[in-house]
Each structure stands twice: as structure tokens, then as C-alpha cells.
Amino acid sequence: MTPHPESDRLPDRPxxxxxxxxxxxxxxxxxGGCPRRRGDADQGDTGRDAARRDAAHRDATGRDVSxxxxxxxxxxxxxxxxxxxxxxxxxxxxxxxxxRVRHLRPVWGLPGxxxxxxxxxxxxxxxxxxxxxxxxxxxxxxxxxxxxxxxSPSPRxxxxxxxxxxxxxxxxxxxxxxYFDDMAxxxxxxxxxxxxxxxxxxxxxxxxxxxxxxxxxEHAGGGIWWRRPERHGDDFKNVPSNGPxxxxxxxxxxxxxxxxxxxxxxxxxxxxDRLLVDxxxxxxWDGLRVTDAPGASVTPEPPRAPVAPGVRxxxxxxxxxxxxxLLGAFLELGRDIGAEHWWRRAARTIEGVAAHLADADGxxxxxxxGDGGLFGGILARYLAVAVTTLPAxxxxxxxxxRRLVLASAEAAWCNRAAADGGPLFGPDWSTKAVVxxxxxVSTVSAAAGTIGAARGRDGVRRPERDLSVQLSAWxxxxxxxxxxxxxVSAARTVDPT
Numbered sequence: 001m002t003p004h005p006e007s008d009r010l011p012d013r014p015x016x017x018x019x020x021x022x023x024x025x026x027x028x029x030x031x032g033g034c035p036r037r038r039g040d041a042d043q044g045d046t047g048r049d050a051a052r053r054d055a056a057h058r059d060a061t062g063r064d065v066s067x068x069x070x071x072x073x074x075x076x077x078x079x080x081x082x083x084x085x086x087x088x089x090x091x092x093x094x095x096x097x098x099x100r101v102r103h104l105r106p107v108w109g110l111p112g113x114x115x116x117x118x119x120x121x122x123x124x125x126x127x128x129x130x131x132x133x134x135x136x137x138x139x140x141x142x143x144x145x146x147x148x149x150x151x152s153p154s155p156r157x158x159x160x161x162x163x164x165x166x167x168x169x170x171x172x173x174x175x176x177x178x179y180f181d182d183m184a185x186x187x188x189x190x191x192x193x194x195x196x197x198x199x200x201x202x203x204x205x206x207x208x209x210x211x212x213x214x215x216x217x218e219h220a221g222g223g224i225w226w227r228r229p230e231r232h233g234d235d236f237k238n239v240p241s242n243g244p245x246x247x248x249x250x251x252x253x254x255x256x257x258x259x260x261x262x263x264x265x266x267x268x269x270x271x272x273d274r275l276l277v278d279x280x281x282x283x284x285w286d287g288l289r290v291t292d293a294p295g296a297s298v299t300p301e302p303p304r305a306p307v308a309p310g311v312r313x314x315x316x317x318x319x320x321x322x323x324x325x326l327l328g329a330f331l332e333l334g335r336d337i338g339a340e341h342w343w344r345r346a347a348r349t350i351e352g353v354a355a356h357l358a359d360a361d362g363x364x365x366x367x368x369x370g371d372g373g374l375f376g377g378i379l380a381r382y383l384a385v386a387v388t389t390l391p392a393x394x395x396x397x398x399x400x401x402r403r404l405v406l407a408s409a410e411a412a413w414c415n416r417a418a419a420d421g422g423p424l425f426g427p428d429w430s431t432k433a434v435v436x437x438x439x440x441v442s443t444v445s446a447a448a449g450t451i452g453a454a455r456g457r458d459g460v461r462r463p464e465r466d467l468s469v470q471l472s473a474w475x476x477x478x479x480x481x482x483x484x485x486x487x488v489s490a491a492r493t494v495d496p497t
């Protein structure tokens with residue numbers, strides 16, 4: 001197998017907000033309100049530089065630089081809530097371009113089949129196209145590529161979507177795996193590819209939907225498993241599986257699938273709300289461990305008072321990921337069923353995130369690298385869906401969701417680093433990103449089924465290497481692009497898919 005040559009990289013896209021006029025001494029702010037970074041030297045802009053920048057702008061955003069921008073008009077003025085939709089679209093385009101340059105490569109040198117390398121700089125193993133490849137990370141790569149298409153359709157963006165869809169079953173030797181959350185995410189991305197771009201994979205959708213339908217059992221009163229219990233000896237049902245499954249089933253029913261899918265989506269959301277929502281904060285916990293799981297091999301514990309029928313233990317960890325997918329499920333059911341309690345639950349989740357998860361500036365927290373690198377972006381995605389979906393009488397909650405997205409996007413942008421190909425983002429959007437050097441080595445926990453942040457030569461974890469971290473920021477900036485052009489007081493007519 002021949003690794004993809006590095007020499008075919010596209011020209012680097014200049015970083016919006018880092019024009020020559022923006023590069024001055026440390027301690028001042030650039031025209032976007034971000035602290036200036038030491039070492040950003042003032043560089044002149046030749047005619048060739050300007051032409052190259054404008055060509056890259058067209059390539060990344062799908063539109064020409066406006067006359068005002070070309071003349072030096074400051075499009076980055078004002079705070080995060082006041083920035084124009086064009087600014088956020090440019091920033092999302094820069095994140096998109098950076099991932100395409102640094103991560104997107106053909107699978108085993110095959111034309112028309114590309115996936116995202118899990119780390120940058122890549123290890124030798126990754127250059128050879130073997131080892132871990134991140135099934136569910138690729139699902140989010142596909143989702144982000146569809147976001148970019150919806151922002152500004154182009155042949156290049158369609159080709160990326162097409163290539164990722166072709167590559168997944170090649171690299172995976174099929175469409176399914178042993179984790180139901182992974183399969184739900186791929187199903188959601190394929191569903192959006194058909195709805196938004198017209199690229200359909202009906203057989204794959206049937207396989208994935210059948211897997212999720214079959215994962216529901218009455219252990220602990222309902223819900224689907226995190227992973228196949230008969231294979232992994234597991235007893236865990238969690239929000240990361242049930243949330244995206246509920247969203248997928250609801251959307252499938254809306255697209256002409258069986259009405260039973262909508263009923264199952266509602267049952268799934270009710271199950272999570274009943275057993276896993278903290279009544280004090282409105283936030284949802286991670287999951288629960290059931291009694292008498294098929295094939296479960298768990299360490300015996302001293303007898304304890306039952307939490308609920310069939311429930312051995314509630315896992316009370318709080319993740320942004322879980323808030324996002326529960327919010328998404330509530331929004332889909334509010335849209336399709338119309339009952340007010342779904343809207344109220346969505347609003348409660350948003351208020352809980354604002355009060356108990358976001359920092360004082362409204363910035364969502366990070367969860368490190370590896371799989372956790374995706375968590376914040378997932379919440380941002382469904383906060384943006386809330387902005388475009390909540391009915392007018394919940395406009396206050398929509399405004400809160402909008403502020404959370406824009407504050408987080410502003411922080412991520414201000415704390416980016418300049419790297420080969422474009423901006424590089426950190427796992428914590430409120431902290432400066434660090435450009436990694438040297439080959440990466442990922443840490444994989446087979447027992448937990450999770451992927452950890454990559455390490456460098458010095459043994460230090462470098463989450464900025466991880467595709468998951470960069471995808472999360474791209475997802476966030478696409479969400480900011482969506483909410484910045486939406487009037488939260490208007491009637492909800494935007495299709496969130």
C-alpha cells in the first residue's frame with residue numbers, strides 16, 4: 001500500500017482575521033476583538049499575495065471576496081453577537097480547508113475514496129493506511145462536509161461527501177460495527193447526505209436502522225445498548241447511544257419511514273428523561289448499568305438499594321455530548337409530535353447548559369482529545385438546531401442557545417493557532433491552542449472502546465493533533481454561521497437537517 005504523497009497539498013488558505021493589517025504587537029486586540037498573539041509579524045501584501053488569498057477564499061468559501069472586503073473594509077469588527085454571517089461563514093470555511101489539507105487522504109491510494117487521518121502530523125502507521133481509523137470520527141467528518149455544502153454548495157464539496165461515503169465501507173469492510181452510538185452517527189450523516197445533497201445509500205440506511213431497532217430491550221425499562229452485550233459482556237445503556245438513535249429514528253419517520261420509528265424515538269427520549277435527567281440541574285447523566293444483562297460479565301458488588309427497576313447503577317457523569325443529543329431528540333419530537341412538553345424539555349436542557357456547564361462568558365467546556373474532542377461540537381450542533389427549530393414562544397431559550405454558540409465560536413477563533421493549512425484549534429476553546437510537532441501515537445482502550453489523545457515524541461498528550469478536536473471546532477463554526485443569519489424571533493421554518 002502506498003501512502004498518499006504530502007506534495008499534493010492544496011495551497012494554504014490565509015487565516016481570516018490574520019491579514020497584514022491585523023498582525024501587530026502582543027497585548028493589543030485585532031479587528032476581531034481577539035488578543036493579539038506574540039510573533040504575528042506585520043507583513044505586507046503584494047498583488048500576488050492578494051490574488052492568491054482571494055483565490056483561496058473562493059476555494060474555501062465558494063464565493064468571491066466582496067468589493068468592500070477587497071478594498072480593506074473591516075468585516076471583523078464588533079463582538080461575537082454582532083458579527084456578520086459572512087464572517088462566520090469565512091471562519092467555518094477556514095476550518096474546513098485546514099482539515100481538508102491536513103487530514104483528508106485517499107484510502108490505500110484508491111481514487112474516489114477519502115477519509116480523515118486521525119492525527120496531524122500523522123504517524124508512519126497512519127501514512128500506510130492501517131491501524132485505528134475512527135469510524136464515528138469519520139461520521140462527523142461527513143456531517144461537517146454536509147454543513148459546508150449547505151453553507152455554500154460546490155462541486156469540490158460534493159466530491160468530498162461522495163468520497164467519504166465511498167470510503168467508509170471499504171475501510172470498515174461493511175457499514176456496521178459493534179457500537180450502537182457509532183452506527184447512529186453514521187446513519188444521521190448518511191440521512192443528511194441524501195436529504196441535502198441527493199447522495200443516497202438506501203441499503204446502508206436499512207442496515208443501520210435495523211441494528212438500532214434491534215438494540216432496544218426492556219432491561220431497565222427500555223433504551224438501547226451502548227454496544228453489543230453478547231459480544232462485549234456489557235451491561236451499559238447510555239445517552240450517547242440513545243440520543244442519536246432517537247434523532248435518527250424520528251427523522252426517518254419524517255422522511256417516509258414507518259410510524260413506529262417515531263414512536264420508538266419518543267419512547268427512547270421518555271426513557272432518558274425519566275431515568276437519567278438530574279432534577280436539580282436539568283442536565284442529563286451519562287447512562288446506567290442494568291441488572292441481568294445478557295452476557296454481562298461485571299464485578300459483583302455488595303447489595304444496595306435499587307435505583308429503579310432493573311437498574312444497578314446510575315453513571316452520573318456530565319458530558320456536553322449527552323446534553324447535545326438529548327436536546328436534539330427533544331427538538332425532533334417537538335417538531336414532529338408537537339406536544340408542548342417536548343419544547344419545555346428542550347428549553348430546560350438549554351437553560352441547564354447555560355447555568356451549569358458553560359463558563360461565565362458562555363463558552364462551552366472541553367473534554368480533552370480523543371473521542372472527547374468531539375463532545376463540545378456535538379452540543380454546539382444541536383444548540384444551533386434549537387435556534388432554528390424552537391417555536392416563537394420559546395424565543396428566550398433560542399436566544400440563550402444562540403449566545404452559547406457564538407460565545408464558544410468566538411473563544412475558539414480567538415484562541416486558534418496558525419498552522420500549515422489554516423487555523424488549528426485546541427480541545428478547550430477558552431485556552432490557546434498549541435501547534436504540535438513530530439509524529440503522533442494514539443492511545444486506544446480496547447476495553448473501553450474509546451480513543452485517547454495523541455502523544456508526541458516527548459510523551460505529552462497533544463490533543464490539537466486529533467481530527468476529533470479539529471472537527472469539533474469546524475462543527476462549532478458551522479453552527480455559528482447558521483445561528484448568525486437566523487432571527488430567533490421569527491417563525492421556525494429552517495430544516496435543521
